[in-house]
Amino acid sequence: MSIIENHTTNGQAFSEAPKLQARNVDVFYGDKQAIYDVSFDIGANEVIALIGPSGCGKSTFLRCLNRMNDTIDICRIEGDILLDEENIYDPKVDVVPLRARVGMVFQKPNPFPKSIYDNIAYGPRIHGLAQSRVELDEIVERSLQRAGLWNEVKDRLHSPGTGLSGGQQQRLCIARTIAVDPEVILMDEPCSALDPIATAKIEELIDELRENYTIAIVTHSMQQAARVSQRTAYFHMGQLIEVNPTDQVFTTPEHSLTEAYITGRFG
Amino acid sequence: MTNLTTREKVERSMKRRRASESRFRAYGVASVVFGLLCLVILFTDILRNGVSAFEQTVMDVSIELDGDYLGIDSQADDSAIKLANFDGLVKRHFDREVQPERRDRRQLFSLISAGASWQLQKMVLEDPSLVGQTVNVALLMDDDVDQWFKHYRGHSAHPVLNETQLGWLNQWADEGRLHTNFNTLFFTNGDSSEPELAGIRGAITGTFLTLMVTFLLSFPIGIAAAIYLEEFAPRNKITEFVEININNLAAVPSITFGLLGLAIFINLFGVARSTPLVGGLVLTLMTLPTIIISSRAAIKAVPPSIREAAYGLGASKMQVVFHHVLPLALPGMLTGTIIGMAQALGETAPLLMIGMIAFVVDVPGFITDPSTVLPVQIYLWSNGSEAAFTERTSGAIIVLLCFLITMNAAAVWLRRKLERRW
Numbered sequence A: 001m002s003i004i005e006n007h008t009t010n011g012q013a014f015s016e017a018p019k020l021q022a023r024n025v026d027v028f029y030g031d032k033q034a035i036y037d038v039s040f041d042i043g044a045n046e047v048i049a050l051i052g053p054s055g056c057g058k059s060t061f062l063r064c065l066n067r068m069n070d071t072i073d074i075c076r077i078e079g080d081i082l083l084d085e086e087n088i089y090d091p092k093v094d095v096v097p098l099r100a101r102v103g104m105v106f107q108k109p110n111p112f113p114k115s116i117y118d119n120i121a122y123g124p125r126i127h128g129l130a131q132s133r134v135e136l137d138e139i140v141e142r143s144l145q146r147a148g149l150w151n152e153v154k155d156r157l158h159s160p161g162t163g164l165s166g167g168q169q170q171r172l173c174i175a176r177t178i179a180v181d182p183e184v185i186l187m188d189e190p191c192s193a194l195d196p197i198a199t200a201k202i203e204e205l206i207d208e209l210r211e212n213y214t215i216a217i218v219t220h221s222m223q224q225a226a227r228v229s230q231r232t233a234y235f236h237m238g239q240l241i242e243v244n245p246t247d248q249v250f251t252t253p254e255h256s257l258t259e260a261y262i263t264g265r266f267g
Numbered sequence B: 001m002t003n004l005t006t007r008e009k010v011e012r013s014m015k016r017r018r019a020s021e022s023r024f025r026a027y028g029v030a031s032v033v034f035g036l037l038c039l040v041i042l043f044t045d046i047l048r049n050g051v052s053a054f055e056q057t058v059m060d061v062s063i064e065l066d067g068d069y070l071g072i073d074s075q076a077d078d079s080a081i082k083l084a085n086f087d088g089l090v091k092r093h094f095d096r097e098v099q100p101e102r103r104d105r106r107q108l109f110s111l112i113s114a115g116a117s118w119q120l121q122k123m124v125l126e127d128p129s130l131v132g133q134t135v136n137v138a139l140l141m142d143d144d145v146d147q148w149f150k151h152y153r154g155h156s157a158h159p160v161l162n163e164t165q166l167g168w169l170n171q172w173a174d175e176g177r178l179h180t181n182f183n184t185l186f187f188t189n190g191d192s193s194e195p196e197l198a199g200i201r202g203a204i205t206g207t208f209l210t211l212m213v214t215f216l217l218s219f220p221i222g223i224a225a226a227i228y229l230e231e232f233a234p235r236n237k238i239t240e241f242v243e244i245n246i247n248n249l250a251a252v253p254s255i256t257f258g259l260l261g262l263a264i265f266i267n268l269f270g271v272a273r274s275t276p277l278v279g280g281l282v283l284t285l286m287t288l289p290t291i292i293i294s295s296r297a298a299i300k301a302v303p304p305s306i307r308e309a310a311y312g313l314g315a316s317k318m319q320v321v322f323h324h325v326l327p328l329a330l331p332g333m334l335t336g337t338i339i340g341m342a343q344a345l346g347e348t349a350p351l352l353m354i355g356m357i358a359f360v361v362d363v364p365g366f367i368t369d370p371s372t373v374l375p376v377q378i379y380l381w382s383n384g385s386e387a388a389f390t391e392r393t394s395g396a397i398i399v400l401l402c403f404l405i406t407m408n409a410a411a412v413w414l415r416r417k418l419e420r421r422w
């Protein structure tokens, strides 16, 4: 299989109220191209699922949205990504406030080797979000509440975050991300290491978070995509094949590759 | 053969695997035992030769601090006491007590250390009212007496002491007046040409000052260099060149650093030779590669997921490095530093090049005073002709080993303490 010549993305790639807009994005790792000419919108307060076979560039694309790829030396990006109509790759843009606005939850839970409290408080501290200790305590409690972790950890806020179970750690990481109060949350397979119960909790959480945040989630689980997202984007070999409302993608996919993937014929 | 089941094949291969495993284990045990044995032999040898350096032979004497002879009284001030002839007093005392024949007098006096008169002087300086009284003191004996008493007593002949001398000594020993005391002078004196007066205080102080200079320079510079190279330096030819050369520096023979120090610090910048300052500078050059390399390894070992988490929250590069990478890398960095310092502690060759081999009697007070260091002191004493110097060589080695063990234990303790945080 190789990339499709003269491809244009099928379906409803654009949104009326876009939060993030990708325009003709190409990504290269050294000489190797990982993303080919991807253009689509992520609407405000929507959950969009990014699906596709392993190695198709989902993580790569997701990491472009908060410029996490800047930390990889060989990674080079062409095209524009607009957050609220502003190009985040403009040389004038500082990545530090950008990443405070576009938070990220990683595939593997990665709490800091610090206490639960300090894990949550770290973001607000470096961005100066709390004027007082009391305010910081409030932020920590609220974030843990929203991530559904408060009741489990409220008695041991000062024990290490790394001592929690995998699912708790992942919710800790989500709480840490929302403590900074971002506008967009990027999630890269947040449930891949979790059991069904922890997964269900996180999906519930995503549903709640949608009221206030815009969420892009990479997932390998069709069911998860179907449960949490409003729209689904299907990537294939670095190309964006199709973007459509989630029900439509899973019932009547437009593109034959999408259909092949969701019916399990490859991937 | 062909119709063996998989299980049978696995069983067959197990025998081979178990055999190779136990063979490997035997090799391991053998090397550990060999290593331990060498260590035990080394330690027993050093201890056997060196422990006696911590004892010194003295002789109980009742001596009258004759004010008329000394020309002082119990109200004398320090300067008068310092001028008084205590040496003559000691000689007169022994002359009267032993009543040797005229030709044997020098041989009698040679049994007593030059330190004996200083002992008396010190007593009087501390308490001038002793003048005129008869005091009981344990007078320091010469190193030959010391060696004889510790190792040759009972032998009829002695390479240095003659029969008359042995006669007196045997008599004193039989009377129980000769005995050994803990050798405090070994720890409170600087070097001396008289073995019984030679101590390691100067060398220890010199070592301490030198290592302090080394640490104060190499720790911050090494860690800053490691952080810069690992986190901030652009990946290009220049950085690569620097990295390769740091690795090369770690393998450069240490004496080369001595030559470099001689050429640059002493000849070019005019830093005084034989001082802890220049010694510390040279040892800094030597330890820097070790510290940089181990610090970089410690930084590399910080999981990338921690960095990503911090970047993902909007931490700046500085914040990622100082809030997350550094605390996690610090135990490794400190271990590297202490290993580097331990190397520096035992280093002799480069220091010989910059004149730290000079014979220094005074204990250095500051990093610009001439001084020597423990390993060099050991080297100096090992060349001494007197048997007592050989003994002190081993004694100083024991002290050096104690320092090394302490430093390594500190490294282990520090690492545990820092790592235990999570």
Ligand SMILES: Nc1ncnc2c1ncn2[C@@H]1O[C@H](COP(=O)(O)OP(=O)(O)OP(=O)(O)O)[C@@H](O)[C@H]1O
Pocket (backbone or CB within 6 Å): A029, A034, A052, A053, A054, A055, A056, A057, A058, A059, A060, A061, A072
């Ligand atoms: N740091 C990197 N350096 C070089 N190539 C990379 C790097 N990260 C990803 N790639 C390449 O880019 C392509 C896309 O990788 P990416 O991680 O985005 O895939 P993915 O869709 O997230 O896959 P998965 O579902 O397995 O996580 C792959 O071919 C991969 O080999």
Ligand SMILES: [Mg+2]
Pocket (backbone or CB within 6 Å): A058, A059, A060, A188
């Ligand atoms: Mg991925």
